[in-house]
Amino acid sequence: MSTPAGRPVTLADVARRAGTSTAVVSYVMNDGPRPVAPATRERVLAAAAELGYRPNRIARALRSRVTGVVGLVLADALNPYFGALARHVERALAGHGRLMLIGNADYSAERQRHLVERFLAAQVDGLVITAADADDDVAAMARTAGVPAAYLHNGPAAGQTPVVAADNEHAVEEAVAHLRAHGHRDVAFLAGPRDTGPVGRRRQVWRAATGDGGTLLRSGYSRAEADALIRRLAATGDVPRALVAATDEQAIGVLSGACAAGLPVPGRVAVVSLDGSPDSAHTAPALTVTGQPLETMARQAVDLLFTPSASPAAPRAPLIRRRSCGCEEPR
Amino acid sequence: MSTPAGRPVTLADVARRAGTSTAVVSYVMNDGPRPVAPATRERVLAAAAELGYRPNRIARALRSRVTGVVGLVLADALNPYFGALARHVERALAGHGRLMLIGNADYSAERQRHLVERFLAAQVDGLVITAADADDDVAAMARTAGVPAAYLHNGPAAGQTPVVAADNEHAVEEAVAHLRAHGHRDVAFLAGPRDTGPVGRRRQVWRAATGDGGTLLRSGYSRAEADALIRRLAATGDVPRALVAATDEQAIGVLSGACAAGLPVPGRVAVVSLDGSPDSAHTAPALTVTGQPLETMARQAVDLLFTPSASPAAPRAPLIRRRSCGCEEPR
DNA sequence: CTGAAAGCGCTTACAG
DNA sequence: CTGAAAGCGCTTACAG
The missing domain is CATH 3.40.50.2300 (Response regulator)
Structure with a gap:
């Protein structure tokens, strides 16, 4: 809505129409910080509605320093x-x-x-x-x-x-232990190109958990790169029997690479992934993952903005058993 | 950076330090709309750098009406x-x-x-x-x-x-024709719950292209719902031999459902999907799709904002042959 | 080429 | 409870 002049409706327009001041209009639009008489409030609300007033948040932001x-x-x-x-x-x-x-x-x-x-x-x-x-x-x-x-x-x-961030240490330990429980002595790890950030941390925890007992693989973080790695490995028969993938994207690439190479998952290679993004539930086969509590993480980060404090305790990523590790899938 | 007072640095601070007016500072920060003497310009730039001046876009937006x-x-x-x-x-x-x-x-x-x-x-x-x-x-x-x-x-x-939007008519016709070329007489269609929007349009075009020759399937747009549908169909042996999925998400659900039910793709059911989002290249098996030109579409929409005109011609979504339709995958 | 000043649309002490 | 007015940090005619 706009005034006859085609100009956007402002607070001043509403004030004029309601026969009051801009201060009062502001008070009713924001429910404060000063009280307004009920009758006045009604007049203001009516005027705003009639004119189709929409507060300009930019002007508000400049004045109040809150955007x-x-x-x-x-x-x-x-x-x-x-x-x-x-x-x-x-x-x-x-x-x-x-x-x-x-x-x-x-x-x-x-x-x-x-x-x-x-x-x-x-x-x-x-x-x-x-x-x-x-x-x-x-x-x-x-x-x-x-x-x-x-x-x-x-x-x-x-x-x-x-x-x-989530408790990556605990997640990796769970993943390795689960593949061990499926009878795999050697649990390989598909890491990123370099060991930086949380994904690097996952790699370190895996090494600590497996000692010398597992092969370290590396690829870029895209599906395409993990896919290509598995095809290359398949050509020489070097695909491990059990594998923890550092990220879902890499795990999904492993799945498509194994499919293309005719290697059954979990029969020939069992896979567990460490992100647990929503997608992982609907791959072929469905991925067993440690499900990062994304909602909790996002909420913690946002809450920190509004009530500053120290980093909260890292929430855990529970193991979600699906098909890719060798578990039977629930029907 | 901020002034000694801890207050953010403003244009006025820069002007004071450079010994000039705010108008001139504005002219150099924006490279116009008025010319500024080279020497003055240098002084302003130096002052801005020394103070760590960062223009307040909110104030600029209020004045210039461009956010x-x-x-x-x-x-x-x-x-x-x-x-x-x-x-x-x-x-x-x-x-x-x-x-x-x-x-x-x-x-x-x-x-x-x-x-x-x-x-x-x-x-x-x-x-x-x-x-x-x-x-x-x-x-x-x-x-x-x-x-x-x-x-x-x-x-x-x-x-x-x-x-x-992309040329959905052409895409659907390509998809159906391709599955026909693979020898499938009946080409089923997996549609959404209702025939609205572009996905509804795809459903109509499919019916026009197949006449009475194909089965109409429906599921929600999530992977989970398409996955569940295929499992249900598998239990009664009613999975079609060839299928066009209205969206990638549904196609991915079909893949995981077929995998869980032990139905090989493309051997038992051939699949073509109509979105062609980046994900579709790394499913197991890789999805044959009509690849929507997302970048072109996004650019067209954005350009329309800045140079208003009629809707541009719908860009085509070329068929991308991968494995799920029955084509041999390139190595 | 440069400066003094108005004004964008709000919010908020301040005075009544 | 209400109003007149200052001011947030810019941009931009206008005058020089």
Whole structure:
């Protein structure tokens, strides 16, 4: 709706129509901070409705220094794990009445930095960062600007900013123990290219849990790269009998590579994955995973923005038994 | 960076330090609209750097009526098809120097309306909407507010707002023809619960292409529901020999259901899917799809915001031959 | 080429 | 309980 002039309706228009001041209109639109007489309130509400008044949040933000917007920097928006995390962050923010600005760093430290700069320029009320590069403590820029920030899933452990992540140690131990219970002495591990971040941590815990008893495999984090690795290994008969994949994307690549090479899962190679994003329940065969509590993680990170405190205890990722490990699938 | 007082650095601070006016500082920060003497420009730039000045985009937005932010309303952020679309929209917007506010409607008309309201209140410069409910022309609210909008993938055909979508007619015809070429006389179709939006259109085109020669199946749009359908059909031996799935999510559910039921794909049931999101290349087996040109679609929708015109021609979704239809996979 | 000043649409002390 | 007015940090005619 707009005034006859075609100009958007402002507070002043409503005040004029209701025969009162802009202060009073503001008080009724915001339910405070001063009381308003019921009769006046009614007049204001009626005027606002008649004119189709929609408050300008930008003007409000400039004056009150609260934009109602929080920025989320994602390492990789195309990865369903991060996609699910983003969805949960949006929902947690909606619970606080906040809108979400989202930006994708595509694993580039430079883009990550650029996004944080732009979000701060946009005067976000807070920043959630799933670090693309944990060596660059971009949250420090937020702190300097007085903007609360939290890392989610991955972030520099040494910095001042809290890092919310699942209990990866426990998850890896569960995964290895479960494959052992299926009778596998050697449990291989499919790691990323380098051992950084939470995925690097998973690799270390696996080594501690298996001693010298398992093969270390590496591939990029995409389905395509894990798929290619398995096909290559299949050509020489070197595919392990049991495997823990560092991420769901890699596990899904293992499944498609094994399928293409004619290697049955779990018969020829048993697989357990460590993310547990929603997708993992509907692969062929269904993936046994340690299910990261994404909703809890997202909520913890968002809550940290509004009530600053130390990093909360890392929530556990329970083992979800499905078919890929060798368990019978429930019907 | 901030002033000694701990207050954020403003244009006025920079002007004071550079010994000039705020107008001139604004001219150099924005490279216009008035010329500035080179020497003055240097002084301003130096002062800004020394103080760590970061322009307040909110203040700029209030004055200039340009926020630099565009809103994206998504029908379902957890669906990789929409996730990939969102990623492309973000990238296209970055090309125009815009940030992206994102909101998830979860297929609810009410939430979709609420998000558009909030985005308009946030004074977005434009709105891209993948409609959750094409019966409710929410873009009309944007038009009233003078904000450009475009529908992407799904939107009301009758409205004033352009709808960008792929050429679904051609895609379905290609899919059916390809399965026919593999020797299947009967080509079934897995549709959604109701025939609305582009997916409903696909169903109609399939019927036109097959006449009475194929079975119509229906399930919800989630992997889980398609998975359950196939298991149910398998129990009675009613799984078709060849199937076109309306969406990737359903096709992936078909794959996992068939795997669980011991039905080989493509041997027992050949599958072609109509989305072609990135995921579809790494399923087991890899999905043959008609690959929607998501990047082109996203770019078209975004460009429409900045240079209004009629809906562009629907880009085609080429058939991508992989394993699930019965083709040999390239090594 | 530069500066003084108005104004974008709100919120909020302050005075009544 | 209500109103007149200052001010958030910018941009941009306007005058010089």
